[in-house]
Amino acid sequence: MIDLCLVGAGFIGPVHAANLAAHPGARLKWVIDLNLPAAKALADKHGARAGGDLAEALADPAVRAVIVCTPPRTHTPIIEAAARAGKAIFCEKPIDLDVARVDACAEVLMATKVPFFVGFNRRFDPTHRALHDAIRAGEIGRAEMLILSSRDPEISPPDYVAAMPYGIFYDTMIHDFDMLRWLLGDEPVEIYARTACMLDAKENPHRDPDTAMVVLRMAKGALVHVNSSFRAVYGYDQRIEAFGEKGMLISGNQQPTTVERYGKDGIRRDPLLHFFIDRYAESYKRELDEFVQAIEARTAPTIGFDDGRRALMIAEAGVHSAKSGSPVALPA
């Protein structure tokens, strides 16, 4: 049984807390949040202790791991403190918004050698994983093109957008930048990005890009396209298409029911699942399970700090390309 401390009782924290509660090998012992009432509410629900100060939880020798789900710019100090306290770390993506800070953090981690897991949950989705496994098993031979459609049903609130400019790269497509590395087992060497503001001034007052198209070249030659939007009115649109010398694999969308309604105007199915927490409910469970099992078995998680760092680098290069209008080379 592993005791854990969750840092950040906000948006995604309760999802991880509920999954910990249902996990047979894990126990939520602490919930830490600067907003103490939020920490208390979440802790009470799951029989954990609440606190406003991380140090208190890190001092608890029973705590073996920390789940970091605070805003991205607060991640690195928490990671460093947890690492110095010898705790295993599960950190939400992105690790940070600044590669230099991430590199500094990497040094602390390397010195402490604590297990580190970055929460790219999409790798754990059963459908995406089946596509990954089929590529690896050679079903399409050499992969030649990869197309990722990654569209949110709505934009984040203005405060959230203001806190993370170019969030469509750092927060949304960063998932796709991780997925393309994982699916192809390859690294990109160049990125070209174009963005647009399609939402009106009321929905997107900061005029931050809400629409994007990206093309990447991979070291082994494959071409990759990513498109993203913050306005998929029909639901959370998450598709992957891998094309290769022997065929094509498509990971399609998901709907709440399979009902088909036939009428005079045609045949209608449900809109897509609207919310990422519904769409990726299973992924959130499975990533946490892998993290817990890796701690228990003292093995390295299959996804680590360098994966988080590389996805951030690609996002950063994509932002440079979008701003300059020219393709940007990526270091090998």
Next chain:
Amino acid sequence: MIDLCLVGAGFIGPVHAANLAAHPGARLKWVIDLNLPAAKALADKHGARAGGDLAEALADPAVRAVIVCTPPRTHTPIIEAAARAGKAIFCEKPIDLDVARVDACAEVLMATKVPFFVGFNRRFDPTHRALHDAIRAGEIGRAEMLILSSRDPEISPPDYVAAMPYGIFYDTMIHDFDMLRWLLGDEPVEIYARTACMLDAKENPHRDPDTAMVVLRMAKGALVHVNSSFRAVYGYDQRIEAFGEKGMLISGNQQPTTVERYGKDGIRRDPLLHFFIDRYAESYKRELDEFVQAIEARTAPTIGFDDGRRALMIAEAGVHSAKSGSPVALPA
């Protein structure tokens, strides 16, 4: 090049006439109809001669074949006259509504030995045929259950209904009674049928059955279900499902386009093709092509008089079952 005479310029006549016009090996020479203006209009369109008297066309030695598409109760005298004139015969289904008359007609045909083809067009639909060929190739092993859904978008006009009571058996499901024999390569030994009047008195003033469910047992043991309706508001619904020891085959519906429309209310596709002449356009071409080729090659058509007779017998037994409420045995 085969010269043909078409008898019956009404509903389905123009479809066959146009297909003959486009056929490289056939030529429409005569159009005969008691309604001479109708015969003339159709004949003029295709450069054929028009007449009100079949004898005139049968006397033309150039005419090698006759296409019979008059109302069912007029078929047998036309067949007999054409047979006595030594012409090959393509006859629309049903051959007649009375098995005794069909048997009498059979004697004339046997005496003259002219080629005879009954127009069960569905056998020539590429999708249904692919299903048939897959059964024959053993894809599902022994066939255990067969389900045919056979639904029209609307009921025929009252006059048409009055002229053919229980038309849902004699005119609509007769196709399915032929299909089940052809698909399974087997004969039914028993039929049970239940009907209902679901349309209101305005749409269905004669209160003829407009809805039906049928169960048949086949000699080799398979169970068959047929359902039919005259009110499929979403289009002409034509599906076949064959279930067997190794799997299932489904022949699905067809739509005018593949467009999918994603919106807040869900994902919408086109309604089904509405009209049987659109849905089975290809079948009408292919059945006529087989008929013309069989005449040219002096081979027997793959579907003949006995197929028409057996489908009618099943329909008749089905009507008896529907009326009596009990299953009816079919002769081997």
Next chain:
Amino acid sequence: MIDLCLVGAGFIGPVHAANLAAHPGARLKWVIDLNLPAAKALADKHGARAGGDLAEALADPAVRAVIVCTPPRTHTPIIEAAARAGKAIFCEKPIDLDVARVDACAEVLMATKVPFFVGFNRRFDPTHRALHDAIRAGEIGRAEMLILSSRDPEISPPDYVAAMPYGIFYDTMIHDFDMLRWLLGDEPVEIYARTACMLDAKENPHRDPDTAMVVLRMAKGALVHVNSSFRAVYGYDQRIEAFGEKGMLISGNQQPTTVERYGKDGIRRDPLLHFFIDRYAESYKRELDEFVQAIEARTAPTIGFDDGRRALMIAEAGVHSAKSGSPVALPA
């Protein structure tokens, strides 16, 4: 918080036990099974007490409800004992295989007035329920035809089959007999059934029917077809199609992933979910949740003893029809 006692640690018992463990308002307090080691193993997993004697658990005043998942022929004495002890009852379907015994049991229940819930889990499947709600909302107007396909991937073990002859009615299609009542809000007045033995003597040594087709007429006029098989090699096949004056609703099958694999031989998707416990995982959770909430709120469950009795009556009439070859009338 409701404390419950589970009776029957076999097949479906562990499913209910795990759902109770995850339920925020319920607690598994006892597991009773004549096979004491089985009871112990399941009880230990969830921190409950194990016993071989139901009386001990019924004597525990903390226990407010009993979950009955023993073999069908043992249900009525357990129900009666639990009712006399004043416990609420959740009973797996079928209540029993004999209508007379069910009627006797009904008298005890009526005397004690304990809440009773029969586990027709399919009513709680989100897709089937969406179809139900659409019918109720008038989406297809008057329902005219209902078609239920209900196919298991394999036959039960010979012992299980021997203990319940005609299990395809009593154990499998009984779900459909319940569904048709619930979906149409109507009662059948007549049933006609035909069965076959398609599996070979090794798979089906008792030559119990493994394939069935049924047609029912409903009091309000709709026609219903049910087909069933114990050999759907492509997975657990569960479809419902409701046809009415304004359109059609289809509740389709479910697959583990949405991956599509395009290759030279065509486009391939996953086979269906193979096992009913996977296919109806969500239904099992939701039915138990309704039961627990009904106890907590002291309201009647939406599905009760009479629903179990009526489904059994339809199954029994279906068996009579299959044996006699004639349709059987059902009492109003």
Next chain:
Amino acid sequence: MIDLCLVGAGFIGPVHAANLAAHPGARLKWVIDLNLPAAKALADKHGARAGGDLAEALADPAVRAVIVCTPPRTHTPIIEAAARAGKAIFCEKPIDLDVARVDACAEVLMATKVPFFVGFNRRFDPTHRALHDAIRAGEIGRAEMLILSSRDPEISPPDYVAAMPYGIFYDTMIHDFDMLRWLLGDEPVEIYARTACMLDAKENPHRDPDTAMVVLRMAKGALVHVNSSFRAVYGYDQRIEAFGEKGMLISGNQQPTTVERYGKDGIRRDPLLHFFIDRYAESYKRELDEFVQAIEARTAPTIGFDDGRRALMIAEAGVHSAKSGSPVALPA
């Protein structure tokens, strides 16, 4: 009745000849080809005259229109000769491979004012057109992203490839460059392209690009992605996805039948139609019909010379981008 002369009896010529033969308002009078036996064979099949010299046919006053389906580099002299002879012109795409030559040709056309139609057949596909009409009708509101997948099942023969380097732009994606203009009613202002050689040296001995990804920005702001390959082993892959503020429209692929095959390994459908002549059979008919009707009605075709010129300009800019690695601006 319009008499026409077909120039070029090769690949696509017979398709147009057969469609003319079936057209009620058109008659194929001449077939011209430098390869006189080829011209003769095609002319004989349709009762037309054959010739090796275009001048002879252009001198025939009965000929009102010319269909140009010779190799692209021979188009402009034929167009100019036909224009000077006052004939209406239907020209296969691309008009030429060199914008300067196209501009010179435009001057001749402007002087003669003969009707000109460029054969971008995809505009006439019923499914693509339904998508176009839905955009125009405002179904998705403002179009924000457009994705075109345009993949051939195999590469052209080496001679054909050698005669048209970067044919993936000039011959294949030129269709998409036309489609994006037509669908969005807008012009691109910038193009970025990346290509790869994925086929091996035996299949692609000239190492001409066989795989491409393109991103374009449109004047009104929409972002467009085109991907193309010469190795879609599962068939001719032709999809369009239009995303906008109110939803998404998808024009999907087409298959020879709707059969679904359920087995232990999953559910299999047919591969896609393999050949563009099958996939776009209806488009070829409809574009010719529009051309013939426009001549008859003396109205301008809906797609003209400037459409051909603009698609070529986009292709040319795309090649510059692919060669330079940088985005290329397009003139307004």
